Amino acid sequence: MPRKALHPCSHPGCPNLCEGRYCDEHKKIHPNNDRKSAAERGYGSKWQKARKIFLSRPENFFCVRCKKEGVLTRATVVDHIKPHRGDPELFWDESNWQPLCKRHHDQKTWNEDKYPIYTY
Numbered sequence: 001m002p003r004k005a006l007h008p009c010s011h012p013g014c015p016n017l018c019e020g021r022y023c024d025e026h027k028k029i030h031p032n033n034d035r036k037s038a039a040e041r042g043y044g045s046k047w048q049k050a051r052k053i054f055l056s057r058p059e060n061f062f063c064v065r066c067k068k069e070g071v072l073t074r075a076t077v078v079d080h081i082k083p084h085r086g087d088p089e090l091f092w093d094e095s096n097w098q099p100l101c102k103r104h105h106d107q108k109t110w111n112e113d114k115y116p117i118y119t120y
Contacts, residue, residue: 042084042091050092051078055099063101065108075099079108 006017009026016023022030038044054060055075066073079100084090100108 041086042088054078054094054097060099062099063104064098065104066101073101076102077105079105 004019006019008014009016009018009023010021011023011026011029014023014026016025018024020027055078060075063073063075077100079098080091081096081098082090084096090096
């Protein structure tokens with residue numbers, strides 16, 4: 001079977017041709033290039049069901065950070081308080097979950113979990 005045509009490396013300014021997104025020289029600089037799918041990271045149908053149940057409980061309706069600011073915003077994200085980093089026990093531990101709005105979840109992930117967050 002014929003191989004795919006080579007294309008330029010996606011790293012800015014790199015002239016190297018490669019099969020994947022980055023050449024061998026730049027793969028180590030871009031570690032999230034081979035990131036697993038959401039389902040492979042544990043966020044499949046079982047998680048979606050658990051998330052829906054968690055957010056449907058009255059005590060989890062609202063974002064905990066918005067409440068601290070005196071605002072009631074519906075929570076749409078179940079956040080892992082301590083990043084699980086692929087640890088299934090920590091992933092499924094409901095005492096490690098908190099309801100957040102997307103804005104606060106994005107802020108927390110960026111500021112506290114320090115990208116790259118998916119290193120498993």
